[in-house]
Structure formats: structure tokens, C-alpha cells
Amino acid sequence: MNENQSEMISLIKKLAPSQGYTQSILENITFMRVDQALESMQTLYEPSIVIVLQGEKHGYYLGEKYTYDAQNYLVVSVPLPFSVETIASSEQPLLGLILRIDPLILAELVVDLSDYSETLSGQSISALYASPMDICLENSVYRLIKALSEEREAKILAPSIYREILYRVLVNEQGQVLRSTLYQNNSFGKISKVLHYIHNQYQTKIDLDYLASQANLSIPSLHVHFKAVTSTSPIQYIKMIRLHKSRLMMIQENTTVEDAARRVGYESTSQFSREFKRLFGQSPMDEVKKMKSIFTLSPSS
Structure with missing residues (x-):
């Protein structure tokens, strides 16, 4: 553990003094702390970046295992239910933060990164992925946590560092998956639009014909592409x-x-x-x- 990592853990313990989730001063950022090991349980993540500084989590989705810990962060590109287990203890609690992905800031960055928008043809796409934490992203996270530890800096500096972290994730070698959620000319982007609609309108009656029209797909095609992304049908989702x-x-x-x-x-x-x-x-x-x-x-x- 380097000096920055040690300081981040010390700060997070103060920012998240009790088990559970603690809202930061910045709306899109929540601290998390778990003081015990937890068996696999069903969870729902909004589009977010999950950064673990201490401890370990395992996500299970479509038969794949995703590990996120001090060396790897998790990106969830669409609203997604999946199973998660936590490795932690009272002596070594799991400590980290969740950055909810702001769709407007994401869209602005994707426009600015238009020159880097490779096509996804031939690539397999997953709605979530784990990526190694590189030194640039770690430094950004370090500065974010330090800024969030002081009210004035949290209000003035933290929003720009949050935007910087989104940028770092987008230019990562797997960042194209996150960018593709905004592209309406591919099936993943179309299903992403449908998932966001369901996530925001779940309390209303949701018509499959309307979902298909929103994605510009036939109902059979909607089912095929929907299951490819979520592993389930629209009704079950x-x-x-x-x-x-x-x-x-x-x-x-x-x-x-x-x-x-x-x-x-x-x-x-x-x-x-x-x-x-x-x-x-x-x-x-x-x-x-x-x-x-x-x-x-x-x-x-």
C-alpha cells in the first residue's frame, strides 16, 4: 500500500464512520462501508463506477465473476440487477465509494471524445466490467476524496474531479462500452435507452410495443437484443x-x-x-x- 492509498483509507473511515452508505456533499457520490463478510445477495446498481479502496467484492452476472477491489474498479453501464458478495471484517472493513454516472456529463464528454469513438463491431459487450486501476485514475480518486473531506473544496473542486474521473474511465481500453450506451445506431445503445426508460418509469404501466418503438426494433428483435444485454426478458426485467x-x-x-x-x-x-x-x-x-x-x-x- 502506498502513501496515497493509506491516506485515502484513513479519510474514508472518517467520511463513512458507520456501516452502510454515507452520502457525500456531492450528490453523485456515496461512500460505502461494510464491517462483515456478506454472502451473495441480489442488488441493483444504477449506472455507476464502484471504487473499492479496502476489502473485496465479487459480482456475478451472466455466469461471469467480476472482482472489484483496491486493484480493480467496476463499471455498470446500464441499470442492472445482479448478485454481489462482500469480503470484509471488523478489522479490515470494506471501504469505497460509488460514483453515479451523470448522463448529461457523460454525454458532454462523449461528444468531446468523438475522435476516439471506435466501432464496437466484432467486440463482445457486457453491461458491466471490471478494469485495473491505473496510476492516473488512482491520483484522481485520491484528490477527490481529499476534496470531499473539506466542505469548501467539496463544493468548488470535487465536481471538476468527478468529471475528470468519468473522463479517465471513458478513455480506458474498455471505456467504449460505456460510450456505446449513448449511440443509437447499435443494439447496445438502443437497449440502454429502453433500460433507462424502465428504470425511470417502473411505477407506470409499461407497454412492450412502446419499448420496441423507442428502440426502433420489432418486438422479436427487442426480446433478442434485450436478453443479450440483461440475460432476461423485458417483462422479467x-x-x-x-x-x-x-x-x-x-x-x-x-x-x-x-x-x-x-x-x-x-x-x-x-x-x-x-x-x-x-x-x-x-x-x-x-x-x-x-x-x-x-x-x-x-x-x-
Whole structure:
């Protein structure tokens, strides 16, 4: 561990003093801390960059294992449910930060990087990937954490460093996958648009004909390309998003099971509970109790 890494861990411990998630002063950045090993559990990541400074996480998606730790960061290019396990302990807690990808800043950077926009033909595309942490990105993360440790610097300097980190990720050898989410002339970009729509409109009735028209695809083509990106059908993906969102409501807002079911579009609470248990392995009340004991969202200090 070099001097910068040691200082980042010390600062993160102060910025995230308790287990769970702690909101930073900057809206798009959240600190995370886990003080115990956690078995594989279902999670939902918005488009984000996950940087681990201490400890280790393993993500499982489409039969692949993605390790993100002090040497590798994770990029999730579209809203995606997948399984995650955590390696941590009270002596060596997992410490890190999640940078939610701002679509407007991403679009601005992609336009500025138009000269670097290679085609994706012949390349395999995954909705998430792990990449090695290089020295340039590590230095950017170091400066970001230092800026977020002081209120004035957090407000003035942190936004530009956040933008710099997005740039670093985009110019990485795998950054083309993230750039491709904005390209509407390839299937990955079309499905990305559909996923973002579902993520934002999950509480409403979502029509497959409308999704297909948004992607400029036939319904059969929508199913084929959708499954290639998400490993599931549009209907099953919508269901998973609604169940994940309901879990967040019950954890963060103390919403009742009945109200959470109604808010995400279920008319039958019993059907909601059955499908919830099928996805998470236990009843809504038991799952929420467990998650509250592990993950809380604390305000910025």
C-alpha cells in the first residue's frame, strides 16, 4: 500500500464512520462501508463506477465473476440487477465509494471524445466490467476524496474531479462500452435507452410495443437484443426493477409492504410477496429487517 492509498483509507473511515452508505456533499457520490463478510445477495446498481479502496467484492452476472477491489474498479453501464458478495471484517472493513454516472456529463464528454469513438463491431459487450486501476485514475480518486473531506473544496473542486474521473474511465481500453450506451445506431445503445426508460418509469404501466418503438426494433428483435444485454426478458426485467425499488422504499422510507407493492404497480399484495420471496429468498419483512441491520443511508457529515 502506498502513501496515497493509506491516506485515502484513513479519510474514508472518517467520511463513512458507520456501516452502510454515507452520502457525500456531492450528490453523485456515496461512500460505502461494510464491517462483515456478506454472502451473495441480489442488488441493483444504477449506472455507476464502484471504487473499492479496502476489502473485496465479487459480482456475478451472466455466469461471469467480476472482482472489484483496491486493484480493480467496476463499471455498470446500464441499470442492472445482479448478485454481489462482500469480503470484509471488523478489522479490515470494506471501504469505497460509488460514483453515479451523470448522463448529461457523460454525454458532454462523449461528444468531446468523438475522435476516439471506435466501432464496437466484432467486440463482445457486457453491461458491466471490471478494469485495473491505473496510476492516473488512482491520483484522481485520491484528490477527490481529499476534496470531499473539506466542505469548501467539496463544493468548488470535487465536481471538476468527478468529471475528470468519468473522463479517465471513458478513455480506458474498455471505456467504449460505456460510450456505446449513448449511440443509437447499435443494439447496445438502443437497449440502454429502453433500460433507462424502465428504470425511470417502473411505477407506470409499461407497454412492450412502446419499448420496441423507442428502440426502433420489432418486438422479436427487442426480446433478442434485450436478453443479450440483461440475460432476461423485458417483462422479467421490469418485475425485478419493481421488486428492487420496493425493497429500497421499505428500507429507506419505512414503507409498509402493502404500500410498497401498490407504489411499484402491484394490485395484489400476496402476489407481490410471493414474487419478492422468489427473488430475494425471504419475505419482504424478513428481507428488510436483515438489510436494515447491514445497510443504512446516512446523510453527509
